[in-house]
Every structure is written in C-alpha cells, then in structure tokens.
Amino acid sequence: EVQLVESGGGLVQPGGSLRLSCTASGFTFSNYDMSWVRQAPGKGLEWVSRINSGGDRTYYADSVKGRCAISRDNAKNTLYLQLDSLKPEDTAMYYCTQEVIRGGIAYRLAKGQGTQVTVSS
Numbered sequence: 110e111v112q113l114v115e116s117g118g119g120l121v122q123p124g125g126s127l128r129l130s131c132t133a134s135g136f137t138f139s140n141y142d143m144s145w146v147r148q149a150p151g152k153g154l155e156w157v158s159r160i161n162s163g164g165d166r167t168y169y170a171d172s173v174k175g176r177c178a179i180s181r182d183n184a185k186n187t188l189y190l191q192l193d194s195l196k197p198e199d200t201a202m203y204y205c206t207q208e209v210i211r212g213g214i215a216y217r218l219a220k221g222q223g224t225q226v227t228v229s230s
Contacts, residue, residue, distance in 0.1 A: 111135040113205050113221030120227045125195050129224055131188040131205030139163075139183035142208045144215070145190045147201035147226075155201070158190065159208070159215070173199075195228045202226075 117129040129145070144159040158179040159168045167179050178191040188205050202223040208215045 111207060111219040113207065113219055115203065115205055115221045115224040118203060118224030118226045120229065121195055122230050123196060123228055125228070126191070126193045127195065127226060129190040129192065129203055129205075129226070131190075131221060133186045133188065133205075133207070136207065138181075138186040141218075142210055142215070143181060143188045144206045144208055144217075145179060145188075145203060146206055146220070147199075147203045148223075149198075149201040152201075154204075157203070160188070192226070195226075197228045199226060200228050 112134045113131055115131045117127060121127055140162055142159060142161050145157040146154050147157050148154050157170050157173055158177055160179045160181055164181045169177055176194045180189045202225050204220050204223045206217050207219040208217055
C-alpha cells in the first residue's frame with residue numbers, strides 16, 4: 110500500500126521559513142517523480158513544485174519561484190520542501206504526490222493527508 114506522510118507544517122509569521130517533509134512507503138521511491146501541491150481554503154489544488162526521480166531536475170510554480178526549494182533523499186525515501194519568505198497567501202494545506210510522466214503530462218498516482226501551513230502575524 111502506497112503511503113505518503115507529510116510533516117513540518119505550522120504557524121509562521123510573514124517572512125518566516127518552514128521545511129516540509131514527506132516520508133514515502135509502499136513503492137520504490139527512487140523510481141518516481143514527486144510533487145508538492147497545495148490547497149488554500151475555498152480554492153482548488155495548486156501545483157507548487159516537482160522533482161524528477163533522480164533529484165537533478167526541479168520545477169516551480171511562478172507563485173513560489175525564488176522562495177522555495179524542493180529536494181529528495183532517495184536513501185531515506187523522503188521528499189522535502191523548503192519554504193522561505195512566506196506570505197499570507199502561502200497559507201494552505203500542503204500535500205506531496207507520487208507521479209508518473211507520460212507524453213509530457215504528469216499523472217498523479219497518490220497523495221498524502223497533508224500538513225497545514227498558516228502564515229499570519
């Protein structure tokens with residue numbers, strides 16, 4: 110059974126930082142691209158960042174580019190998201206997702222339960 114367990118969220122002031130983690134099990138982590146997506150209250154899912162299976166290619170949404178760094182440790186089956194210079198509009202539930210890319214399209218295979226990030230003074 111595929112399991113993705115996120116952690117590291119919390120309440121942070123504007124301008125602060127957080128490091129989110131996602132521990133994966135039930136599949137060969139190093140074989141899959143992984144992404145972070147988020148959902149703000151009353152809004153749909155927004156893709157945030159993707160990293161390829163080997164960890165040498167990363168992609169970011171314009172909304173977080175320059176403030177965010179995705180990484181992975183395939184030996185530990187763990188995905189990370191470093192969030193810096195946080196803004197109130199970054200407030201959302203953050204999820205990690207397992208993906209496959211076919212024909213240039215990303216297909217989501219699994220999504221975790223999420224970790225809440227709240228940015229407020």
